[in-house]
Amino acid sequence: ARQGSTLVSMKRRDKDFPFLPPAHRALTLDLFSAIDDRLDSVLLPSTVPSDVLRFQNPQGTAHGSVEIRSGSPTSLLDLVLQSWLHCKLPGGSGEINITTLFGFLNSTSHAPHLLVELIQGGPSSLVLVIDLLPRKDVVLHPDYLDEFYLETNLDGPRQDLERLPQVSPYRSPSLFIRSVLSPTAVAVTINGGKEVDALAFEEVMARHVGEAAKKVISIWIEKCLGAGQRVLEEERDGLERRDGMIKRKAVEIDLVANLPKMFGPEVADRVVAQVQKAFRVV
């Protein structure tokens, strides 16, 4: 595994997310490598075809990549999705860059899923979501909150980030996305502002966002992928129904609503179909 992860990291550095802005790119590299390094032994090789692993629009103004690796059959992992999207806005009015990291568990565990998303709409302005998504109705199961959110102090990274002057709370326009997030979710806007130099933004990204995201990723790997999380047979149907809704909505809100505008219908259809297949929500 040690050998394997070094190879993956090297491959990763080689790919290098060529279009993302520097601080965003460094962070993406850092987070994807953290996942690859620690989960390589339980992840199967990517089965995504090369025209989804790397795609662009006909004009060459939009570029993207979606990589999906399934968990090995004996693990609690369903799949890990890592994607980045880059799109120049019409008329030279800037660009949008989106990085997404999903870690879904399968229904032999009820532990939370991992979500990290960076949506950068300007050189020093970014929406950040870092969360472990509950797999159950936590109102009916408050012990779930205690186990995965309170005892792990998942509210700590959120509090640390929200104390920074560049950071303010973010609410998704989608009521579903707001509802799917946990009560300790990091959901913030980071804004360098006009008067602050880019350095402040880059430092927030490199130091504070990186630290918070890696803390949550560590909790996910240690607590949620660890032993002792297997669930009873009769719980699995409920988990699969709820997970299916999360995945269907994620495709609908994240991809179906955005990819056609960015990449045109043909590329969008191809990428969406591949993700739906991997998510088993066709």
Next chain:
Amino acid sequence: ARQGSTLVSMKRRDKDFPFLPPAHRALTLDLFSAIDDRLDSVLLPSTVPSDVLRFQNPQGTAHGSVEIRSGSPTSLLDLVLQSWLHCKLPGGSGEINITTLFGFLNSTSHAPHLLVELIQGGPSSLVLVIDLLPRKDVVLHPDYLDEFYLETNLDGPRQDLERLPQVSPYRSPSLFIRSVLSPTAVAVTINGGKEVDALAFEEVMARHVGEAAKKVISIWIEKCLGAGQRVLEEERDGLERRDGMIKRKAVEIDLVANLPKMFGPEVADRVVAQVQKAFRVV
């Protein structure tokens, strides 16, 4: 009913919440009257004993009232709880004033419950929660979000309030409370600040908070208490289990954790027991 509500309002004005600060008192009067005026015909008389309808601590530094009226047997209403608490802090370091309004539906409807809470910790600083609490796991039932939250534009009052410079988002220290709120919940801190005069705070309270709360109360009465919300027999068990958890936790977090400190164990026990009895969560 018209006659009845006039009587109730007059009685209300007579009681007058003697200990609440002026802006808080006016708002409480306004909201409680809105409920009384519009729901009087479907609410039975209060059955709460007089020493719960009005109580104080032995030293006379804390005063409170809890009134609970059940819905008539043919209505969708389970009960309405209206309470206010006033407590001088030791050493003359200020006072705390709390107003709570709960409107619970029974399990013949799956429409949301109503919650309005004002927690005033200083002359011009207040935590405000206004929400319709979902009765279902909305991740599994996104159509529930569409029906009760999107189509009613419940996000509007929240957006209006959060635009004000005196208003900033509030997160309850309780992860359960955060989870029980809807994705359009108003959960904010209103802070007059040291340099702003009390007038600004009072205006925010009278105009903006009052307007938002009354808008949400109207939506609740028209949409949730209206016809067409009755549910199937087989859904009721699930609703009752989930409602039971909300009520149990509300008593635990709102009352059991605070009343003994404010009123001493004897008064606290009496009030808690009465609420538990009305909530059927003994």
